[in-house]
Amino acid sequence: GENVEQHPSTLSVQEGDSAVIKCTYSDSASNYFPWYKQELGKRPQLIIDIRSNVGEKKDQRIAVTLNKTAKHFSLHITETQPEDSAVYFCAASSMRSSASKIIFGSGTRLSIRP
Amino acid sequence: DVKVTQSSRYLVKRTGEKVFLECVQDMDHENMFWYRQDPGLGLRLIYFSYDVKMKEKGDIPEGYSVSREKKERFSLILESTSTNQTSMYLCASSPSDRGPYEQYFGPGTRLTVT
Numbered sequence: 001g002e003n004v005e006q007h008p009s010t011l012s013v014q015e016g017d018s019a020v021i022k023c024t025y026s027d028s029a030s031n032y033f034p035w036y037k038q039e040l041g042k043r044p045q046l047i048i049d050i051r052s053n054v055g056e057k058k059d060q061r062i063a064v065t066l067n068k069t070a071k072h073f074s075l076h077i078t079e080t081q082p083e084d085s086a087v088y089f090c091a092a093s094s095m096r097s098s099a100s101k102i103i104f105g106s107g108t109r110l111s112i113r114p
Numbered sequence: 115d116v117k118v119t120q121s122s123r124y125l126v127k128r129t130g131e132k133v134f135l136e137c138v139q140d141m142d143h144e145n146m147f148w149y150r151q152d153p154g155l156g157l158r159l160i161y162f163s164y165d166v167k168m169k170e171k172g173d174i175p176e177g178y179s180v181s182r183e184k185k186e187r188f189s190l191i192l193e194s195t196s197t198n199q200t201s202m203y204l205c206a207s208s209p210s211d212r213g214p215y216e217q218y219f220g221p222g223t224r225l226t227v228t
Binding site: 006 | 149155156157158159172204217219220221222
């Protein structure tokens with residue numbers, strides 16, 4: 001079945017350094033790749049997304065890259081700050097049936113060391 | 115501003131009890147989803163609905179059922195709870211017009227079954 005794998009499961013970086021989280025997906029029909037951030041005790045919220053017609057998207061300190069041939073995509077956070085500490089989920093989706101079903105990765109717990 | 119609300123933040127139930135979890139969204143979204151979130155497993159889709167009275171099974175529907183009698187409300191029903199249903203339950207909604215699109219999550223219900 002459809003699957004999204006996410007690595008690493010935990011990541012600790014020094015404040016100011018960069019963090020990279022990687023995901024692979026199995027469904028070649030996937031065309032939408034969102035990233036969600038979940039702070040402790042809060043709901044997941046979309047931070048950036050990319051569609052299959054582009055290879056890279058950037059929003060201030062965060063960027064996402066997509067390689068459709070290899071079926072993998074990555075989240076890059078530069079100049080990390082304490083407020084970046086959270087669990088990050090990648091996801092993949094395609095418009096299959098009547099609803100756009102999203103498959104989530106297992107999450108990466110990012111910790112920023114002061 | 116999209117608002118997704120869930121009927122309870124915390125619930126404690128005994129094995130075999132029936133549980134209703136309710137989700138309400140105020141943005142006239144067609145799609146609604148129920149997930150459970152467990153450490154290391156990410157967000158797993160239980161059921162989703164793309165229209166009133168329509169539903170589709172997600173990846174882990176066993177032991178659950180759903181009801182969508184009105185567009186804004188999507189209920190998750192646990193007919194006879196078991197301890198392995200102890201989890202965080204998250205509801206989400208999204209528009210469907212030429213999707214897929216961002217999903218908006220509720221605050222979650224932490225269910226403990228003893």
